[in-house]
């Protein structure tokens with residue numbers, strides 16, 4: 173960042189003082205010193221009119237920077253407008269513009285620049301328009317992406333509900349909130365424009381004599397590269413240095429902006445925390461909502477508190493929002509999802525364990541585990557390796573030192589899942605979020621992994637949020653069960669009450685659909701008729717009502733709140 177800033181500052185100074193200081197020298201024709209190489213009088217040699225090349229490089233700085241600035245400005249303005257248009261245009265127009273941007277982004281930038289430059293005419297104007305055209309798609313895509321991420325925010329939804337016109341929403345709510353990353357991108361685009369313009373001039377498509385920029389000087393010098401390579405060196409170094417300077421500065425600014433805003437949850441959920449977090453809880457979430465643009469809200473108003481050493485099961489059918497809840501807890505909701513919550517308190521480190529063993533097939537297991545400790549805790553390679561082998565031993569991988577040297581495919585599915593749990597244990601997690609960790613495993617191995625999780629909890633005191641569609645597995649492992657349906661919690665109860673004390677018809681149906689010893693295995697399993705509504709189709713009333721034998725008119729019209737039913741037992745049902 174500092175180096176970038178220094179280079180850019182030096183370039184600005186050069187652009188200001190260059191032409192007045194060395195302007196005359198750069199234009200002074202000297203027929204006695206034509207096409208010379210480097211000498212004391214001309215450190216970078218002379219050109220075909222005997223003009224001093226060092227002076228010309230120093231003078232060309234201003235013109236080069238101005239062209240780059242102009243090209244960047246054109247690219248940024250056109251790009252931002254193109255990127256913002258879909259938000260204000262009617263659906264068809266929006267689709268057309270989005271398609272156009274997608275096509276332009278896929279088109280190689282330099283080809284686009286050359287195409288436009290040739291159409292616009294050879295010379296500085298053509299080159300600037302060409303490079304501007306090459307920069308625009310990137311800006312358009314960035315604007316679109318950023319605008320979509322803001323579009324789901326509460327204040328934009330509120331404005332939309334109040335009937336504020338689209339153009340005004342864009343100008344007042346969307347653009348100001350995405351200005352910062354756009355401006356940061358400008359600096360990097362400027363570096364790209366400098367290099368692009370040099371490239372255009374170098375191809376003979378840019379600045380034409382008698383004007384000259386660094387690209388043009390490079391073009392002229394290149395013809396003599398075998399005789400006097402130093403004449404090409406000056407402009408080449410200038411272009412490279414300027415490009416690097418702007419890119420370093422841009423990178424530095426982006427990093428600084430990110431550091432200033434470390435938590436994305438805060439960025440998207442600016443609401444104050446009205447309730448104090450339970451200080452002992454390893455997780456305290458209130459009114460968690462995960463939304464996607466277009467009014468899709470797969471997780472709604474979910475509250476969950478987990479204390480140290482607790483194993484809490486989150487259970488529900490596919491699509492009920494379990495994985496998104498886990499992702500929100502881990503801060504991993506995929507783009508363009510937006511997380512909102514009145515409180516999201518994590519009382520320590522969170523480790524995530526996924527169903528698909530999250531191991532890179534190309535790398536050795538031990539190395540992948542070690543990397544966590546090297547990057548996160550700054551351990552030396554040897555220390556990290558030692559810790560990895562220790563953790564692999566803790567999850568009972570036979571011969572941990574050898575397992576560490578294996579590639580994932582050399583381990584069985586159960587062993588891979590153990591290795592992933594070991595990876596979670598590389599730090600000191602207070603909460604392990606395990607999303608369907610045993611679903612891909614056969615029943616025996618599944619039992620072993622469940623036993624291991626219980627053992628980890630007993631030994632480390634960390635808590636587990638265990639996510640599964642299988643209420644039997646949850647019943648076997650967990651202390652407490654949270655049942656989700658269509659994005660909401662419908663029941664929360666201690667596991668010992670599961671068999672006889674479940675109050676919500678959906679929980680009861682899940683339990684009833686389980687096979688037991690008396691079930692006639694030749695008959696199909698009892699299943700719940702009907703389907704869970706998609707997030708966009710959840711209506712006013714209880715989402716389970718259409719499938720519920722007990723449903724009344726009230727259930728269809730009015731959503732039952734989650735209320736206390738007994739000690740540590742809450743239910744959302746009018747009929748419970």
Ligand SMILES: Nc1ncnc2c1ncn2[C@@H]1O[C@H](COP(=O)(O)OP(=O)(O)OP(=O)(O)O)[C@@H](O)[C@H]1O
Nearest residue numbers: 464470489490491492493494495496497506641707
């Ligand atoms: N990136 C996304 N964009 C839009 N909708 C999404 C996205 N990811 C998930 N959803 C929606 O959210 C709903 C809940 O998804 P989630 O993965 O949390 O469900 P789940 O209960 O974990 O199901 P499964 O057991 O199949 O993983 C789904 O109906 C899906 O349509």
